[in-house]
Amino acid sequence: xxxxxxxxxxxxxxxxxxxxxxxxxxxxxxxxxxxxxxxxxxxxxxxxxxxxxxxxxxxxxxxxxxxxxxxxxxxxxxxxxxxxxxxxxxxxxxxxxxxxxxxxxxxxxxxxxxxxxxxxxxxxxxxxxxxxxxxxxxxxxxxxxxxxxxxxxxxxxxxxxxxxxxxxxxxxxxxxxxxxxxxxxxxxxxxxxxxxxxxxxxxxxxxxxxxxxxxxxxxxxxxxxxxxxxxxxxxxxxxxxxxxxxxxxxxxxxxxxxxxxxxxxxxxxxxxxxxxxxxxxxxxxxxxxxxxxxxxxxxxxxxxxxxxxxxxxxxxxxxxxxxxxxxxxxxxxxxxxxxxxxxxxxxxxxxxxxxxxxxxxxxxxxxxxxxxxxxxxxxxxxxxxxxxxxxxxxxxxxxxxxxxxx
Amino acid sequence: xxxxxxxxxxxxxxxxxxxxxxxxxxxxxxxxxxxxxxxxxxxxxxxxxxxxxxxxxxxxxxxxxxxxxxxxxxxxxxxxxxxxxxxxxxxxxxxxxxxxxxxxxxxxxxxxxxxxxxxxxxxxxxxxxxxxxxxxxxxxxxxxxxxxxxxxxxxxxxxxxxxxxxxxxxxxxxxxxxxxxxxxxxxxxxxxxxxxxxxxxxxxxxxxxxxxxxxxxxxxxxxxxxxxxxxxxxxxxxxxxxxxxxxxxxxxxxxxxxxxxxxxxxxxxxxxxxxxxxxxxxxxxxxxxxxxxxxxxxxxxxxxxxxxxxxxxxxxxxxxxxxxxxxxxxxxxxxxxxxxxxxxxxxxxxxxxxxxxxxxxxxxxxxxxxxxxxxxxxxxxxxxxxxxxxxxxxxxxxxxxxxxxx
Numbered sequence: 001x002x003x004x005x006x007x008x009x010x011x012x013x014x015x016x017x018x019x020x021x022x023x024x025x026x027x028x029x030x031x032x033x034x035x036x037x038x039x040x041x042x043x044x045x046x047x048x049x050x051x052x053x054x055x056x057x058x059x060x061x062x063x064x065x066x067x068x069x070x071x072x073x074x075x076x077x078x079x080x081x082x083x084x085x086x087x088x089x090x091x092x093x094x095x096x097x098x099x100x101x102x103x104x105x106x107x108x109x110x111x112x113x114x115x116x117x118x119x120x121x122x123x124x125x126x127x128x129x130x131x132x133x134x135x136x137x138x139x140x141x142x143x144x145x146x147x148x149x150x151x152x153x154x155x156x157x158x159x160x161x162x163x164x165x166x167x168x169x170x171x172x173x174x175x176x177x178x179x180x181x182x183x184x185x186x187x188x189x190x191x192x193x194x195x196x197x198x199x200x201x202x203x204x205x206x207x208x209x210x211x212x213x214x215x216x217x218x219x220x221x222x223x224x225x226x227x228x229x230x231x232x233x234x235x236x237x238x239x240x241x242x243x244x245x246x247x248x249x250x251x252x253x254x255x256x257x258x259x260x261x262x263x264x265x266x267x268x269x270x271x272x273x274x275x276x277x278x279x280x281x282x283x284x285x286x287x288x289x290x291x292x293x294x295x296x297x298x299x300x301x302x303x304x305x306x307x308x309x310x311x312x313x314x315x316x317x318x319x320x321x322x323x324x325x326x327x328x329x330x331x332x333x334x335x336x337x338x339x340x341x342x343x344x345x346x347x348x349x350x351x352x353x354x355x356x357x358x359x360x361x362x363x364x365x366x367x368x369x370x371x372x373x374x375x376x377x378x379x380x381x382x383x384x385x386x387x388x389x390x391x392x393x394x395x396x397x398x399x400x401x402x403x404x405x406x
Numbered sequence: 407x408x409x410x411x412x413x414x415x416x417x418x419x420x421x422x423x424x425x426x427x428x429x430x431x432x433x434x435x436x437x438x439x440x441x442x443x444x445x446x447x448x449x450x451x452x453x454x455x456x457x458x459x460x461x462x463x464x465x466x467x468x469x470x471x472x473x474x475x476x477x478x479x480x481x482x483x484x485x486x487x488x489x490x491x492x493x494x495x496x497x498x499x500x501x502x503x504x505x506x507x508x509x510x511x512x513x514x515x516x517x518x519x520x521x522x523x524x525x526x527x528x529x530x531x532x533x534x535x536x537x538x539x540x541x542x543x544x545x546x547x548x549x550x551x552x553x554x555x556x557x558x559x560x561x562x563x564x565x566x567x568x569x570x571x572x573x574x575x576x577x578x579x580x581x582x583x584x585x586x587x588x589x590x591x592x593x594x595x596x597x598x599x600x601x602x603x604x605x606x607x608x609x610x611x612x613x614x615x616x617x618x619x620x621x622x623x624x625x626x627x628x629x630x631x632x633x634x635x636x637x638x639x640x641x642x643x644x645x646x647x648x649x650x651x652x653x654x655x656x657x658x659x660x661x662x663x664x665x666x667x668x669x670x671x672x673x674x675x676x677x678x679x680x681x682x683x684x685x686x687x688x689x690x691x692x693x694x695x696x697x698x699x700x701x702x703x704x705x706x707x708x709x710x711x712x713x714x715x716x717x718x719x720x721x722x723x724x725x726x727x728x729x730x731x732x733x734x735x736x737x738x739x740x741x742x743x744x745x746x747x748x749x750x751x752x753x754x755x756x757x758x759x760x761x762x763x764x765x766x767x768x769x770x771x772x773x774x775x776x777x778x779x780x781x782x783x784x785x786x787x788x789x790x791x792x793x794x795x796x797x798x799x800x801x802x803x804x805x806x807x808x809x810x811x812x
Contacts, residue, residue, distance in 0.1 A: 040673075040675035041675060137677060137678070141675040141676070141677055143675075198665060199665075200656060200659075200660060201659040201660050201662075201663045201664050201665060201683070201685045202651065202654075202656045202659050202660070202685075204665070204683050204685050204686065205647075205651045205659065205685050205686070205689055206648075206651060208647070208680065208683075208685070208686040208689055208690075209644065209647050209648045209651070209689070211680070212643075212644055212647065212680065212690075212693075213619065213644055215678070215680075216623075216640040216644070217622075218624050234622040237618075238615065238618055238619055238622070238644075241611075241614070241615050241618065242612075242615050242648055245608065245611045245612060245615070248608075250606060250608045250744070250747070253606075253607040253608050253611065254606060254607050254608070256607075257607045258607050259604060259605075259607060259610070259716065267446075267714055269446035269447060269547040269549075269714065270547070271543060271547055271706060271707065271710055272543070272621070274614065274617070274618065274621075276713075277607070277610050277614075277713065279607045279608075279610050279611050279614070280610065280611070280614040283611055283614055283615070284614075284618075287618075300677060301677065304677055307682075307683065308673055308675070310665065338656070338744075341656070
């Protein structure tokens with residue numbers, strides 16, 4: 001992507017492996033009368049604006065595109081900076097760039113903000129053209145299937161017939177699985193990280209607490225808070241705090257914060273000091289920062305879609321769902337991830353093997369809990385390189401796979 | 407406790423091993439000018455009313471008393487019923503009764519509601535005699551040391567010089583540990599279940615979320631909600647919901663609820679239906695019920711005391727703290743308890759061994775997570791019987807132990 005000169009410039013700035021300055025693009029899809037038919041109840045939604053970014057160059061054969069599905073609170077801005085003087089890089093910048101795990105010298109990487117989100121793609125905070133007011137809770141119910149339907153349409157819109165790969169962690173991994181089942185001929189490889197074919201009851205429970213915090217916040221106003229002075233900020237921050245605990249491992253919290261105090265070496269014994277321990281201070285900070293960048297209604301829609309996601313329920317069985325594609329799979333779980341623990345990934349692998357699909361599985365040792373897929377990039381990059389090279393070398397997929405040999 | 411006739415009556419009602427109908431008693435301690443000097447900042451608190459219950463009979467030698475320290479949201483009502491026609495028995499009724507683990511045919515069992523609580527013992531909801539109004543947040547900061555100081559005074563008030571044993575799980579176990587360090591000559595045996603010498607950073611984090619839910623509830627009014635029409639009920643319910651998740655194991659939630667729906671076999675796809683999944687319905691029910699029986703201010707005081715509890719910090723080291731007593735210890739952890747995991751109990755055992763104390767340790771296999779100490783009573787009862795018999799047979803403790811042989 002970068003010319004030699006700009007690469008030298010980047011190098012002197014210490015980020016020669018960055019994709020550099022990028023910009024978010026927008027596409028408008030599903031314009032009436034071709035609205036998206038939503039999978040929950042058949043309601044129609046359109047037009048849908050999609051915010052996306054791309055990195056690297058599409059080959060003339062259009063055969064090197066990799067789509068990144070972001071997780072619950074991610075967005076389209078995966079790599080690089082949105083402005084040259086920005087200190088902030090994309091959420092997976094360590095993985096996406098020249099010579100990195102998703103090597104932009106070889107591959108054309110795409111990421112789009114999810115349907116129902118709040119970072120440029122149509123969501124509850126968007127204006128409903130029919131009414132001139134934000135959708136709020138009047139946006140129809142969304143599923144992971146709808147998220148993927150929009151991503152799939154974006155790929156077609158970009159003139160790409162088949163993706164080399166689709167990759168994602170957590171809710172992103174759920175989208176990868178759904179993609180393999182819903183649009184099996186559109187992908188040649190699938191990378192599923194720290195994810196599962198369905199959320200556990202414990203995961204539903206934590207999501208339920210987060211949503212409850214939002215909707216009992218008196219500033220929620222049934223979702224119509226956009227014109228109010230303040231939204232359900234306390235509730236949203238609280239939802240983030242509890243979720244954030246589930247993203248970390250007990251050991252990593254203990255190591256990073258332990259029982260260390262924030263302000264002093266000595267206990268203050270103040271009941272209302274909410275930042276006495278460093279871990280408290282950290283959680284409050286995470287909550288506050290989250291409110292600045294995320295919309296409470298989106299949090300409701302996206303966590304609910306996550307709760308409902310159930311690949312076996314949707315397609316009869318995991319084997320039936322995953323047997324539809326000829327894509328090769330890479331599945332990875334992390335030793336300390338207790339939100340999407342290893343057995344859930346192993347269940348996917350078992351189903352893939354039963355469906356006679358090509359699958360590579362690894363449980364990666366990492367101290368960082370569920371967040372490992374974001375933080376522990378090196379071992380992931382090392383696996384992705386040969387996996388993607390093989391998928392690339394194998395050439396375009398013939399389409400639907402032959403029926404499994406039973 | 408029960409006469410032969412009443413035992414026969416009980417038998418025909420199918421609960422012959424019950425302590426029967428009991429009543430909560432009250433003692434007033436620390437009357438001015440003998441107020442309790444609180445350990446955090448030396449403030450004075452008194453009079454203190456203590457709600458307690460007893461089961462079984464004290465021997466003429468007064469050597470068979472066992473004190474039960476309840477956990478965060480427990481109370482003095484451990485066993486039996488408060489009214490003959492009540493369907494509700496005490497929170498540890500399976501363990502306390504004739505022929506049970508804490509055998510009331512042999513032992514005199516005592517339990518008191520904790521200082522700062524809301525079930526009869528002085529707490530933030532109590533009237534401050536000096537002002538005629540509830541303490542609210544004006545109650546001074548309380549520590550586990552203060553809880554135990556009140557329990558210890560109650561024992562003296564009841565004319566008991568030395569307890570045969572003190573037993574508790576979770577925050578109750580912290581009280582047992584504190585008791586051993588603070589009043590080492592007052593106990594002959596100590597039973598610490600699903601507990602630790604200090605709360606983990608993850609535990610502090612969950613408590614912080616719960617408190618945040620309460621104090622950001624607009625009905626909190628800085629703790630002065632007693633005269634209001636409603637208290638911070640949403641916040642308190644939310645605190646309970648999140649805490650409740652931490653009391654259960656992932657496997658037990660999965661087994662008990664899984665992804666089963668509450669109202670139908672089919673997904674409703676309703677964003678605002680908060681009881682779609684059984685686990686959600688269950689959590690909401692737990693939250694609602696908790697509000698009926700617990701005070702939000704008490705929740706703040708007690709969880710904060712739990713956060714601050716740090717035996718090594720208070721006494722120089724664990725070994726120093728636990729070496730003060732000649733009591734024999736029984737320590738138990740539970741395989742699926744992730745709030746107070748096994749290594750925390752093992753740390754206690756290591757310190758007890760280093761201090762050359764008599765200790766029995768067991769990790770009990772149980773699917774129920776942290777709540778195992780309440781739910782998995784049989785294996786506990788089997789261990790308690792010989793442990794208590796031995797302690798009883800050994801006779802009263804000589805007082806402080808000889809200096810450890812180093």
